[in-house]
Amino acid sequence: MKSNSWENYLGITTFGESHGIAIGVVIQDIKPGIKFPLVKIQKALDARKPGNKRFASGRKEEDRIQILSGVLEGKTTGMPICMVVYNKDAKPEDYENLKNIFRPGHADFSLFQKFKIYDYRGGGRASGRETIARVAASGMIDHLLQDITIKIYPVKIGKFESSNIDTSFQNEINWLDRNNYNELIEYLKKIENSGDSIGGIVEVKIENIPAGLGDPVFEKLDANLAKAILSIGAVKGIEFGDGFILAELQGSQANDQMSKEGFLSNHSGGILGGISTGQNIIFRFVVKPTSSINIEQKTISHTGEEVIFKSSGRHDTCIIPRIIPVAEAMIKLVLADAISYQKLIDNAQLEINDFREAIDKIDEDILIGLFRRQEISKLIGEYKKKKNLKIEDKNREKELLEKLKLKARTWGFSEKQVSTLWKIILENSKKVQC
Template sequence: MSSTYGKIFKISTFGESHGRAIGVVVDGCPSGVDFDEILIQNELDRRKPGQSRITTQRKEADSFEVLSGVFEGKTTGTPIALVIFNEDQKSKDYAHIADKFRPSHADYTYSTKYGVRDYRGGGRSSARETAARVAAGALAKMVLNHYGVEIYSYVSQVGAMKLAKSYQDLDLSKIDDNAVRCPDSEMAEKMFNYIDQVRKDGDSIGGVITGVLKNVPAGWGEPVFDKLHAELGKALLSINAVKGFEYGSGFDGVELLGSQHNDAFFTDENGKVKTKTNHSGGIQGGISNGEDIYFRVAFKPVATIMIDQDSVNEAGDAVTVSGKGRHDPCVLPRAVPIVDAMSALVLVDAMLRARVNKL
């Protein structure tokens, strides 16, 4: 099982949804970085369950412990181990699907691959694992702060309900002002009410998160196979429930002519090379060009719903799977900090690789 991500700034996550704990080991973090425990806890608090009635009501403080790699408030350059102990597991909620395959879950594929599966909340396939990524991503943000890099993600679409405004027309400081994490208050209220109705119906809904990476210097990213957008795509597609990724003009760009889509260069008053437009999404040839990097990530509806569904059990017999337990009717609000974290991990690795490439 691949539980490690990164070339230089490497993270390895461990643990299961209903195990004793989850955690992460970070190897390759530079020494001398001011270790900000408050930043890590704040990011974990943004992801943790039980934030509002439109999220799962599982109660986890998601407080973490530092086991290694930090001394007197600074990173030492050695592996940093962070652990989060699980507190509110209700494994009995999953006893009824111990031998059943839940539709659109990883139950069948894990069972086929490994011959055994942890049915308690999905075990390793559970989104609970992403708390470890968020902790590691916060550490990556600490490094990126030295370069002034800013990372924003927000909910821009729920079902067919789409925010028409571009990120340039939004106040991104307002992302956390509401439970949906949409920086447009009017649209956020509509999205909240829609998600709440879906919850009452026992169903689920998906949507889109938009990401914006600002102040990324030109020159980050590796050509050919490790292009910066390819790394972003891999990292973001590794998040539970993600079904699609596009950056820059994305699929809409196919409707433009080359003369319309090309980003013309110019030199600004400070002698810096800029582009008049940014259809490239801040990346050209797989390498950052200094403009804003922006992308969209599509999330499917949460697979667990409170409506009976047809399925089969491990013996291949037809069964009915009944929804039970505590689940998000829409994963988007809690997925925002996960998108932030994976973006930060991609960028910090790209930054360190760019340093290696220059003597």
């Protein structure tokens, strides 16, 4: 199973472990001649890395992207692009003592059950570092998105809710409610000092999205967005539009009624039947509290003995600020697929015109061919007259017809049609020769 590939628009495969040599991505399907957006990709990676972010892990990584192939003089060549980020602050030796322990909340136990072997160094492939590859790949999509804008912000962290959203309010945790920001920071500091972590809910608003994106039944837009978002570590749930509140509503409250001007509400979150309606797409997803905490917890070893485990070192108090750039990357990958599928449908409507254009051109070519043939026949007639040669050559005519019939058989059309056509062509030739 190609479970490390997202094979549609870009055909990407990601690779690498948290404490291995590097994390990377191979992009197989890319047009040649596209300006390679190196600066943009690096900026997106900078937004994803913990760096010196408040309430983030202390791992110091530059996350400098290196292009190994597929780009020449700043442009894509159409060959596979391989991008890597080397793990510079990897300390696999720090994980020696975890080799035989299943860390609570992490994927250690399930990976071991499945493969009987797993990279225990910082989560290996289940680590948040794996998402570097997704963010890097999504940098190749912006040209497709045109006016579409993607807004992503937390609406809930712990018990704090962001109810007065002000998009001009900028801060390191992307919290958009000025009113309770300071209180929230104090709360996060307390959680951090206690060695614990906290979860939250993130809202996504996709604006200027055209109607018609998403393909029933297995490529529905909401289904693909859900899969993409749920593929991010620590994301545990997703709801579109009014989401789980719909359970409390009646149809008369939940339906988005319409007028000549358009929809009168957006309970559906901009998607009906898996297809975008042209309204803003709105969904929310929940992020669980960071699994690594500096608090003692019960677990077991690989041989089943009970042990007390406590993470050491700094961890992300809340992963949300780190997940936002990853969610954006996954949304871009889904939209790129939906836009490219839609282009196929749009082109299919145009195809009849394309075919007509092509067939008209062939008809014209046939006429030009016949005209040229007549010209040459005329020259042959004049030559034969000059040399006192017989104009008609029945044997040659017969020989040529047999050759044409043979070709007709291999091309799969009828000998009768070829004979009729040949008769018309010869008659025309004779007219100009005599």
